[in-house]
Amino acid sequence: MPERVFALIDVNSCYVSCERVFDPSLDNIPVVVLSNNDGCVVARSSEAKLIGIKMGVPYFQIKHFEKTHGLKALSSNYGLYSEMSNRFMAIIAYFFCLAEQEIYSIDECFVLLTQYLENYNLTDLAFALKDRILKWVGLPVCVGIGSTKTISKLANNWAKKEPKFNGVCNWLAIDTLERDAWLSRTPVSEVWGVGRQHTKALAKMGIHTVADLAATDPMQMKKLFSIVMARTVMELQGISCLDIDKVPSAKQQIISSRTFGKRINELQLLQEVITVYTTRAHRKLRADGSVCGIITVFIHTNRFREQDPQYYKSHSISIANATDDVFILAQAARTAITHIYRKGFDFQKAGVILSSLSPKGAKTQSLFDADPIDDSKKQALMSALEDITARFGKESLGLGTSALSGQKWEMLRGNCSPDYFSGLEGFPPVY
DNA sequence: TCTGGGGTCCTAGGACCC
DNA sequence: TCTGGGGTCCTAGGACCC
Numbered sequence: 001m002p003e004r005v006f007a008l009i010d011v012n013s014c015y016v017s018c019e020r021v022f023d024p025s026l027d028n029i030p031v032v033v034l035s036n037n038d039g040c041v042v043a044r045s046s047e048a049k050l051i052g053i054k055m056g057v058p059y060f061q062i063k064h065f066e067k068t069h070g071l072k073a074l075s076s077n078y079g080l081y082s083e084m085s086n087r088f089m090a091i092i093a094y095f096f097c098l099a100e101q102e103i104y105s106i107d108e109c110f111v112l113l114t115q116y117l118e119n120y121n122l123t124d125l126a127f128a129l130k131d132r133i134l135k136w137v138g139l140p141v142c143v144g145i146g147s148t149k150t151i152s153k154l155a156n157n158w159a160k161k162e163p164k165f166n167g168v169c170n171w172l173a174i175d176t177l178e179r180d181a182w183l184s185r186t187p188v189s190e191v192w193g194v195g196r197q198h199t200k201a202l203a204k205m206g207i208h209t210v211a212d213l214a215a216t217d218p219m220q221m222k223k224l225f226s227i228v229m230a231r232t233v234m235e236l237q238g239i240s241c242l243d244i245d246k247v248p249s250a251k252q253q254i255i256s257s258r259t260f261g262k263r264i265n266e267l268q269l270l271q272e273v274i275t276v277y278t279t280r281a282h283r284k285l286r287a288d289g290s291v292c293g294i295i296t297v298f299i300h301t302n303r304f305r306e307q308d309p310q311y312y313k314s315h316s317i318s319i320a321n322a323t324d325d326v327f328i329l330a331q332a333a334r335t336a337i338t339h340i341y342r343k344g345f346d347f348q349k350a351g352v353i354l355s356s357l358s359p360k361g362a363k364t365q366s367l368f369d370a371d372p373i374d375d376s377k378k379q380a381l382m383s384a385l386e387d388i389t390a391r392f393g394k395e396s397l398g399l400g401t402s403a404l405s406g407q408k409w410e411m412l413r414g415n416c417s418p419d420y421f422s423g424l425e426g427f428p429p430v431y
Numbered sequence: 432t433c434t435g436g437g438g439t440c441c442t443a444g445g446a447c448c449c
Numbered sequence: 450t451c452t453g454g455g456g457t458c459c460t461a462g463g464a465c466c467c
Contacts (some may be wrong), residue, residue, distance in 0.1 A: 014449095035453035042449095042453070058452040076453095105449045107454095226459060228447080255455055304452055316441075351454090392444050 002147035002172065005238050007116050007126065008156045010108035012140045013083075015043035018084045019074055021138040030071045034059055037261060039073055054185065081106060087137045102245045110149060112244045123170040130167055146171035149242045150235035158182065183211040193232045195319050198225065198238040208242060209320030210236065232364060238271065251288060256281040257351025263302065267341045270299065271334050271348060277352040278333045282326045285354055291322040295329055297336035302348035311347075313340040 011017055015033040020026045030048035031039045050067050053062050065071035085106045092109060093101050102110040113122060126195040128142040133141050144156025152169055157193050159169035171179065188210055190198040205224075207213050210286040215238040222230035256277040274297055285292055297313035319328065331406055333352055 037451090037453075039451080039453050060451045061450090073458065109448080193447065197446060226446090228458070251456085253456075302452090314442080365463065409457085 001117065002238070003114070004147060005113045005122065005172065006087055006146060006149050006152040006182050006240075006244070007111045007113050007122070008104075008108060008144045008149070008152040008155060009141055010110065010128070011088060012142060012160070013043055014085075014107035014139075015046050015081055016045045017139050018081050019056050020045075020076075021084070022080075026072060030065065030069055030243075032071065032380060033074050034077050035076065035284060037259065038073075039259065041430045042076065073380070084139065088133060088139055088141075091133055091136055091243045092129065092141050095132060096125075098420065100244045100246045103248065105364065110244055113145070115419070123168060126168040126170065133218065134267060141167070142169045144171070145169065147238050148235040148240040150232060152193050154186075154190070154236075157190055158186075165215060179289055181210065183214065184209050188208045191232060191236070193228060198229070199325075201225075210429050214243075224318060250290070250359070252357065253353050253355040254281045254284045254288075254292075254357070255353050256284075257349065260347070261347035263348050265344075267338065270337055273350055274333050274337050274352060277350065278330045280354050281354050282329055285324050285357070289360050290355070290357045291360045292319060292353075293322040293358070294318050295336065296331045296353040296355065297340070298351050298353070299337065299347050300349040301314070301345050309345060311342060311345045312316045313342075318356075321377040322356065322358060324353065329354070 016026070016031045017090060019031065019033065028047065029045075030051055031045040031054070032048050032053060033043040034040065035042045038059055039053060039064065040059065041053060044053050044055065049073065050070075051065060053071075054067065059073060061329045062071070063073075066073065088107075089101070089103055089109060092111065096111050096113065096116070098115050100112045104110055113125075115124065116122060122145050126145060130141055132141060133139055142156055142159045144152045144154065144159055146152040146155045147169075155169040155171040159165045159167055162169070170348065186209060187195055187199075188202055188207060189196070191210055191213060194202070194213070202208070202213065212259075213233060216233055218230040218233040221233050225315075229349075234241050260273070264273070277294075293372065294316050296314055298312070301311045303310065315335050319332060322328070337350075405431040
């Protein structure tokens with residue numbers, strides 16, 4: 001029996017399915033939903049996929065399908081999609097009330113089903129959930145079940161492609177031979193975390209299928225790629241490296257950017273635009289109840305117009321006291337854009353990034369009240385640190401204990417069980 | 432005066448995801 | 450003519466500091 005079981009549940013052609021709930025005339029015909037400015041395709045119905053419309057293609061390249069194939073192209077309505085998403089997520093949370101749920105994106109979530117393994121047939125449960133979601137919000141979904149997140153993603157993928165699964169693929173319940181056969185004919189690019197560039201690099205090494213990748217040595221792959229790839233390989237081998245992220249961690253940055261309808265070359269216009277973007281980003285900042293310590297502004301020429309001179313530049317400004325004051329932020333944004341503006345270029349895109357975010361009203365964190373550690377652990381850590389400094393001097397930690405920061409602190413805190421420091425002979429064991 | 436190592440921050444870029 | 454937006458993580462070099 002596997003140590004953990006994950007399910008990945010996602011909405012098929014999410015935005016198109018949301019639109020279809022309210023407009024049945026869209027059923028059974030090719031439908032796409034377009035990005036802002038009706039620029040690119042961001043969602044496709046299965047019929048649209050069948051006539052060869054690829055994800056992300058510009059609208060003007062597929063417009064002709066409207067006449068030849070009865071294609072319907074819709075502008076996006078994110079308010080609607082996020083409302084539908086909330087209901088979809090709520091049904092799952094209620095259905096699997098013993099499980100931890102991670103909302104991964106607007107249309108998919110992971111659920112940790114380990115607790116259900118013993119007393120339930122997971123395949124039956126998944127079908128029941130699928131039916132309920134269709135009945136209650138009208139959205140068609142697929143479910144993939146596996147012993148790691150990466151495998152549950154793969155299973156979900158398989159469920160979509162193989163009609164006999166009828167939308168639910170429980171990896172654990174499938175015969176090993178059948179699984180292996182499928183792995184050996186599935187391209188490695190289908191794996192979560194393997195994109196275009198990695199696919200190319202892997203092909204050069206003779207790794208073409210998921211089975212090929214699963215057979216590699218994670219440590220070797222870490223050397224050749226990165227720790228991320230090593231984790232992917234291990235996950236394919238059934239070793240769960242990625243946890244469920246129950247509470248979404250606080251955002252690290254807030255972006256507001258747009259491509260302009262028309263190219264802009266005047267500084268004053270750019271300043272006005274950037275002020276609008278700053279207020280938009282600021283609204284999200286307030287909604288999160290955060291303050292911002294750094295604001296970055298960037299401008300772009302049109303990268304598709306190769307005949308034009310290209311220019312990209314960004315500039316960051318630190319806010320002396322992290323703030324959520326829109327006036328201060330807007331002022332800084334104007335300063336920043338004045339910095340990077342150059343005459344003689346036609347700009348097509350600009351944006352604002354708020355970063356160095358922290359919760360509003362939070363006190364500056366001292367070492368030991370940073371995070372909930374219980375008193376006994378705190379005590380153990382304190383005495384261990386005292387012991388270390390007494391025996392080896394402050395220098396042994398590289399820094400005074402009050403100056404422990406960043407990674408060092410994380411590592412200490414993550415390991416502050418009493419026995420961790422018991423073998424001080426081997427000091428420093430921290431690294 | 433000699434010198435090293437280890438931090439952080441910034442900038443930039445690359446890769447991935449939905 | 451028309452080509453999205455919002456995120457994450459990792460790497461690497463240079464400046465600067467202790």
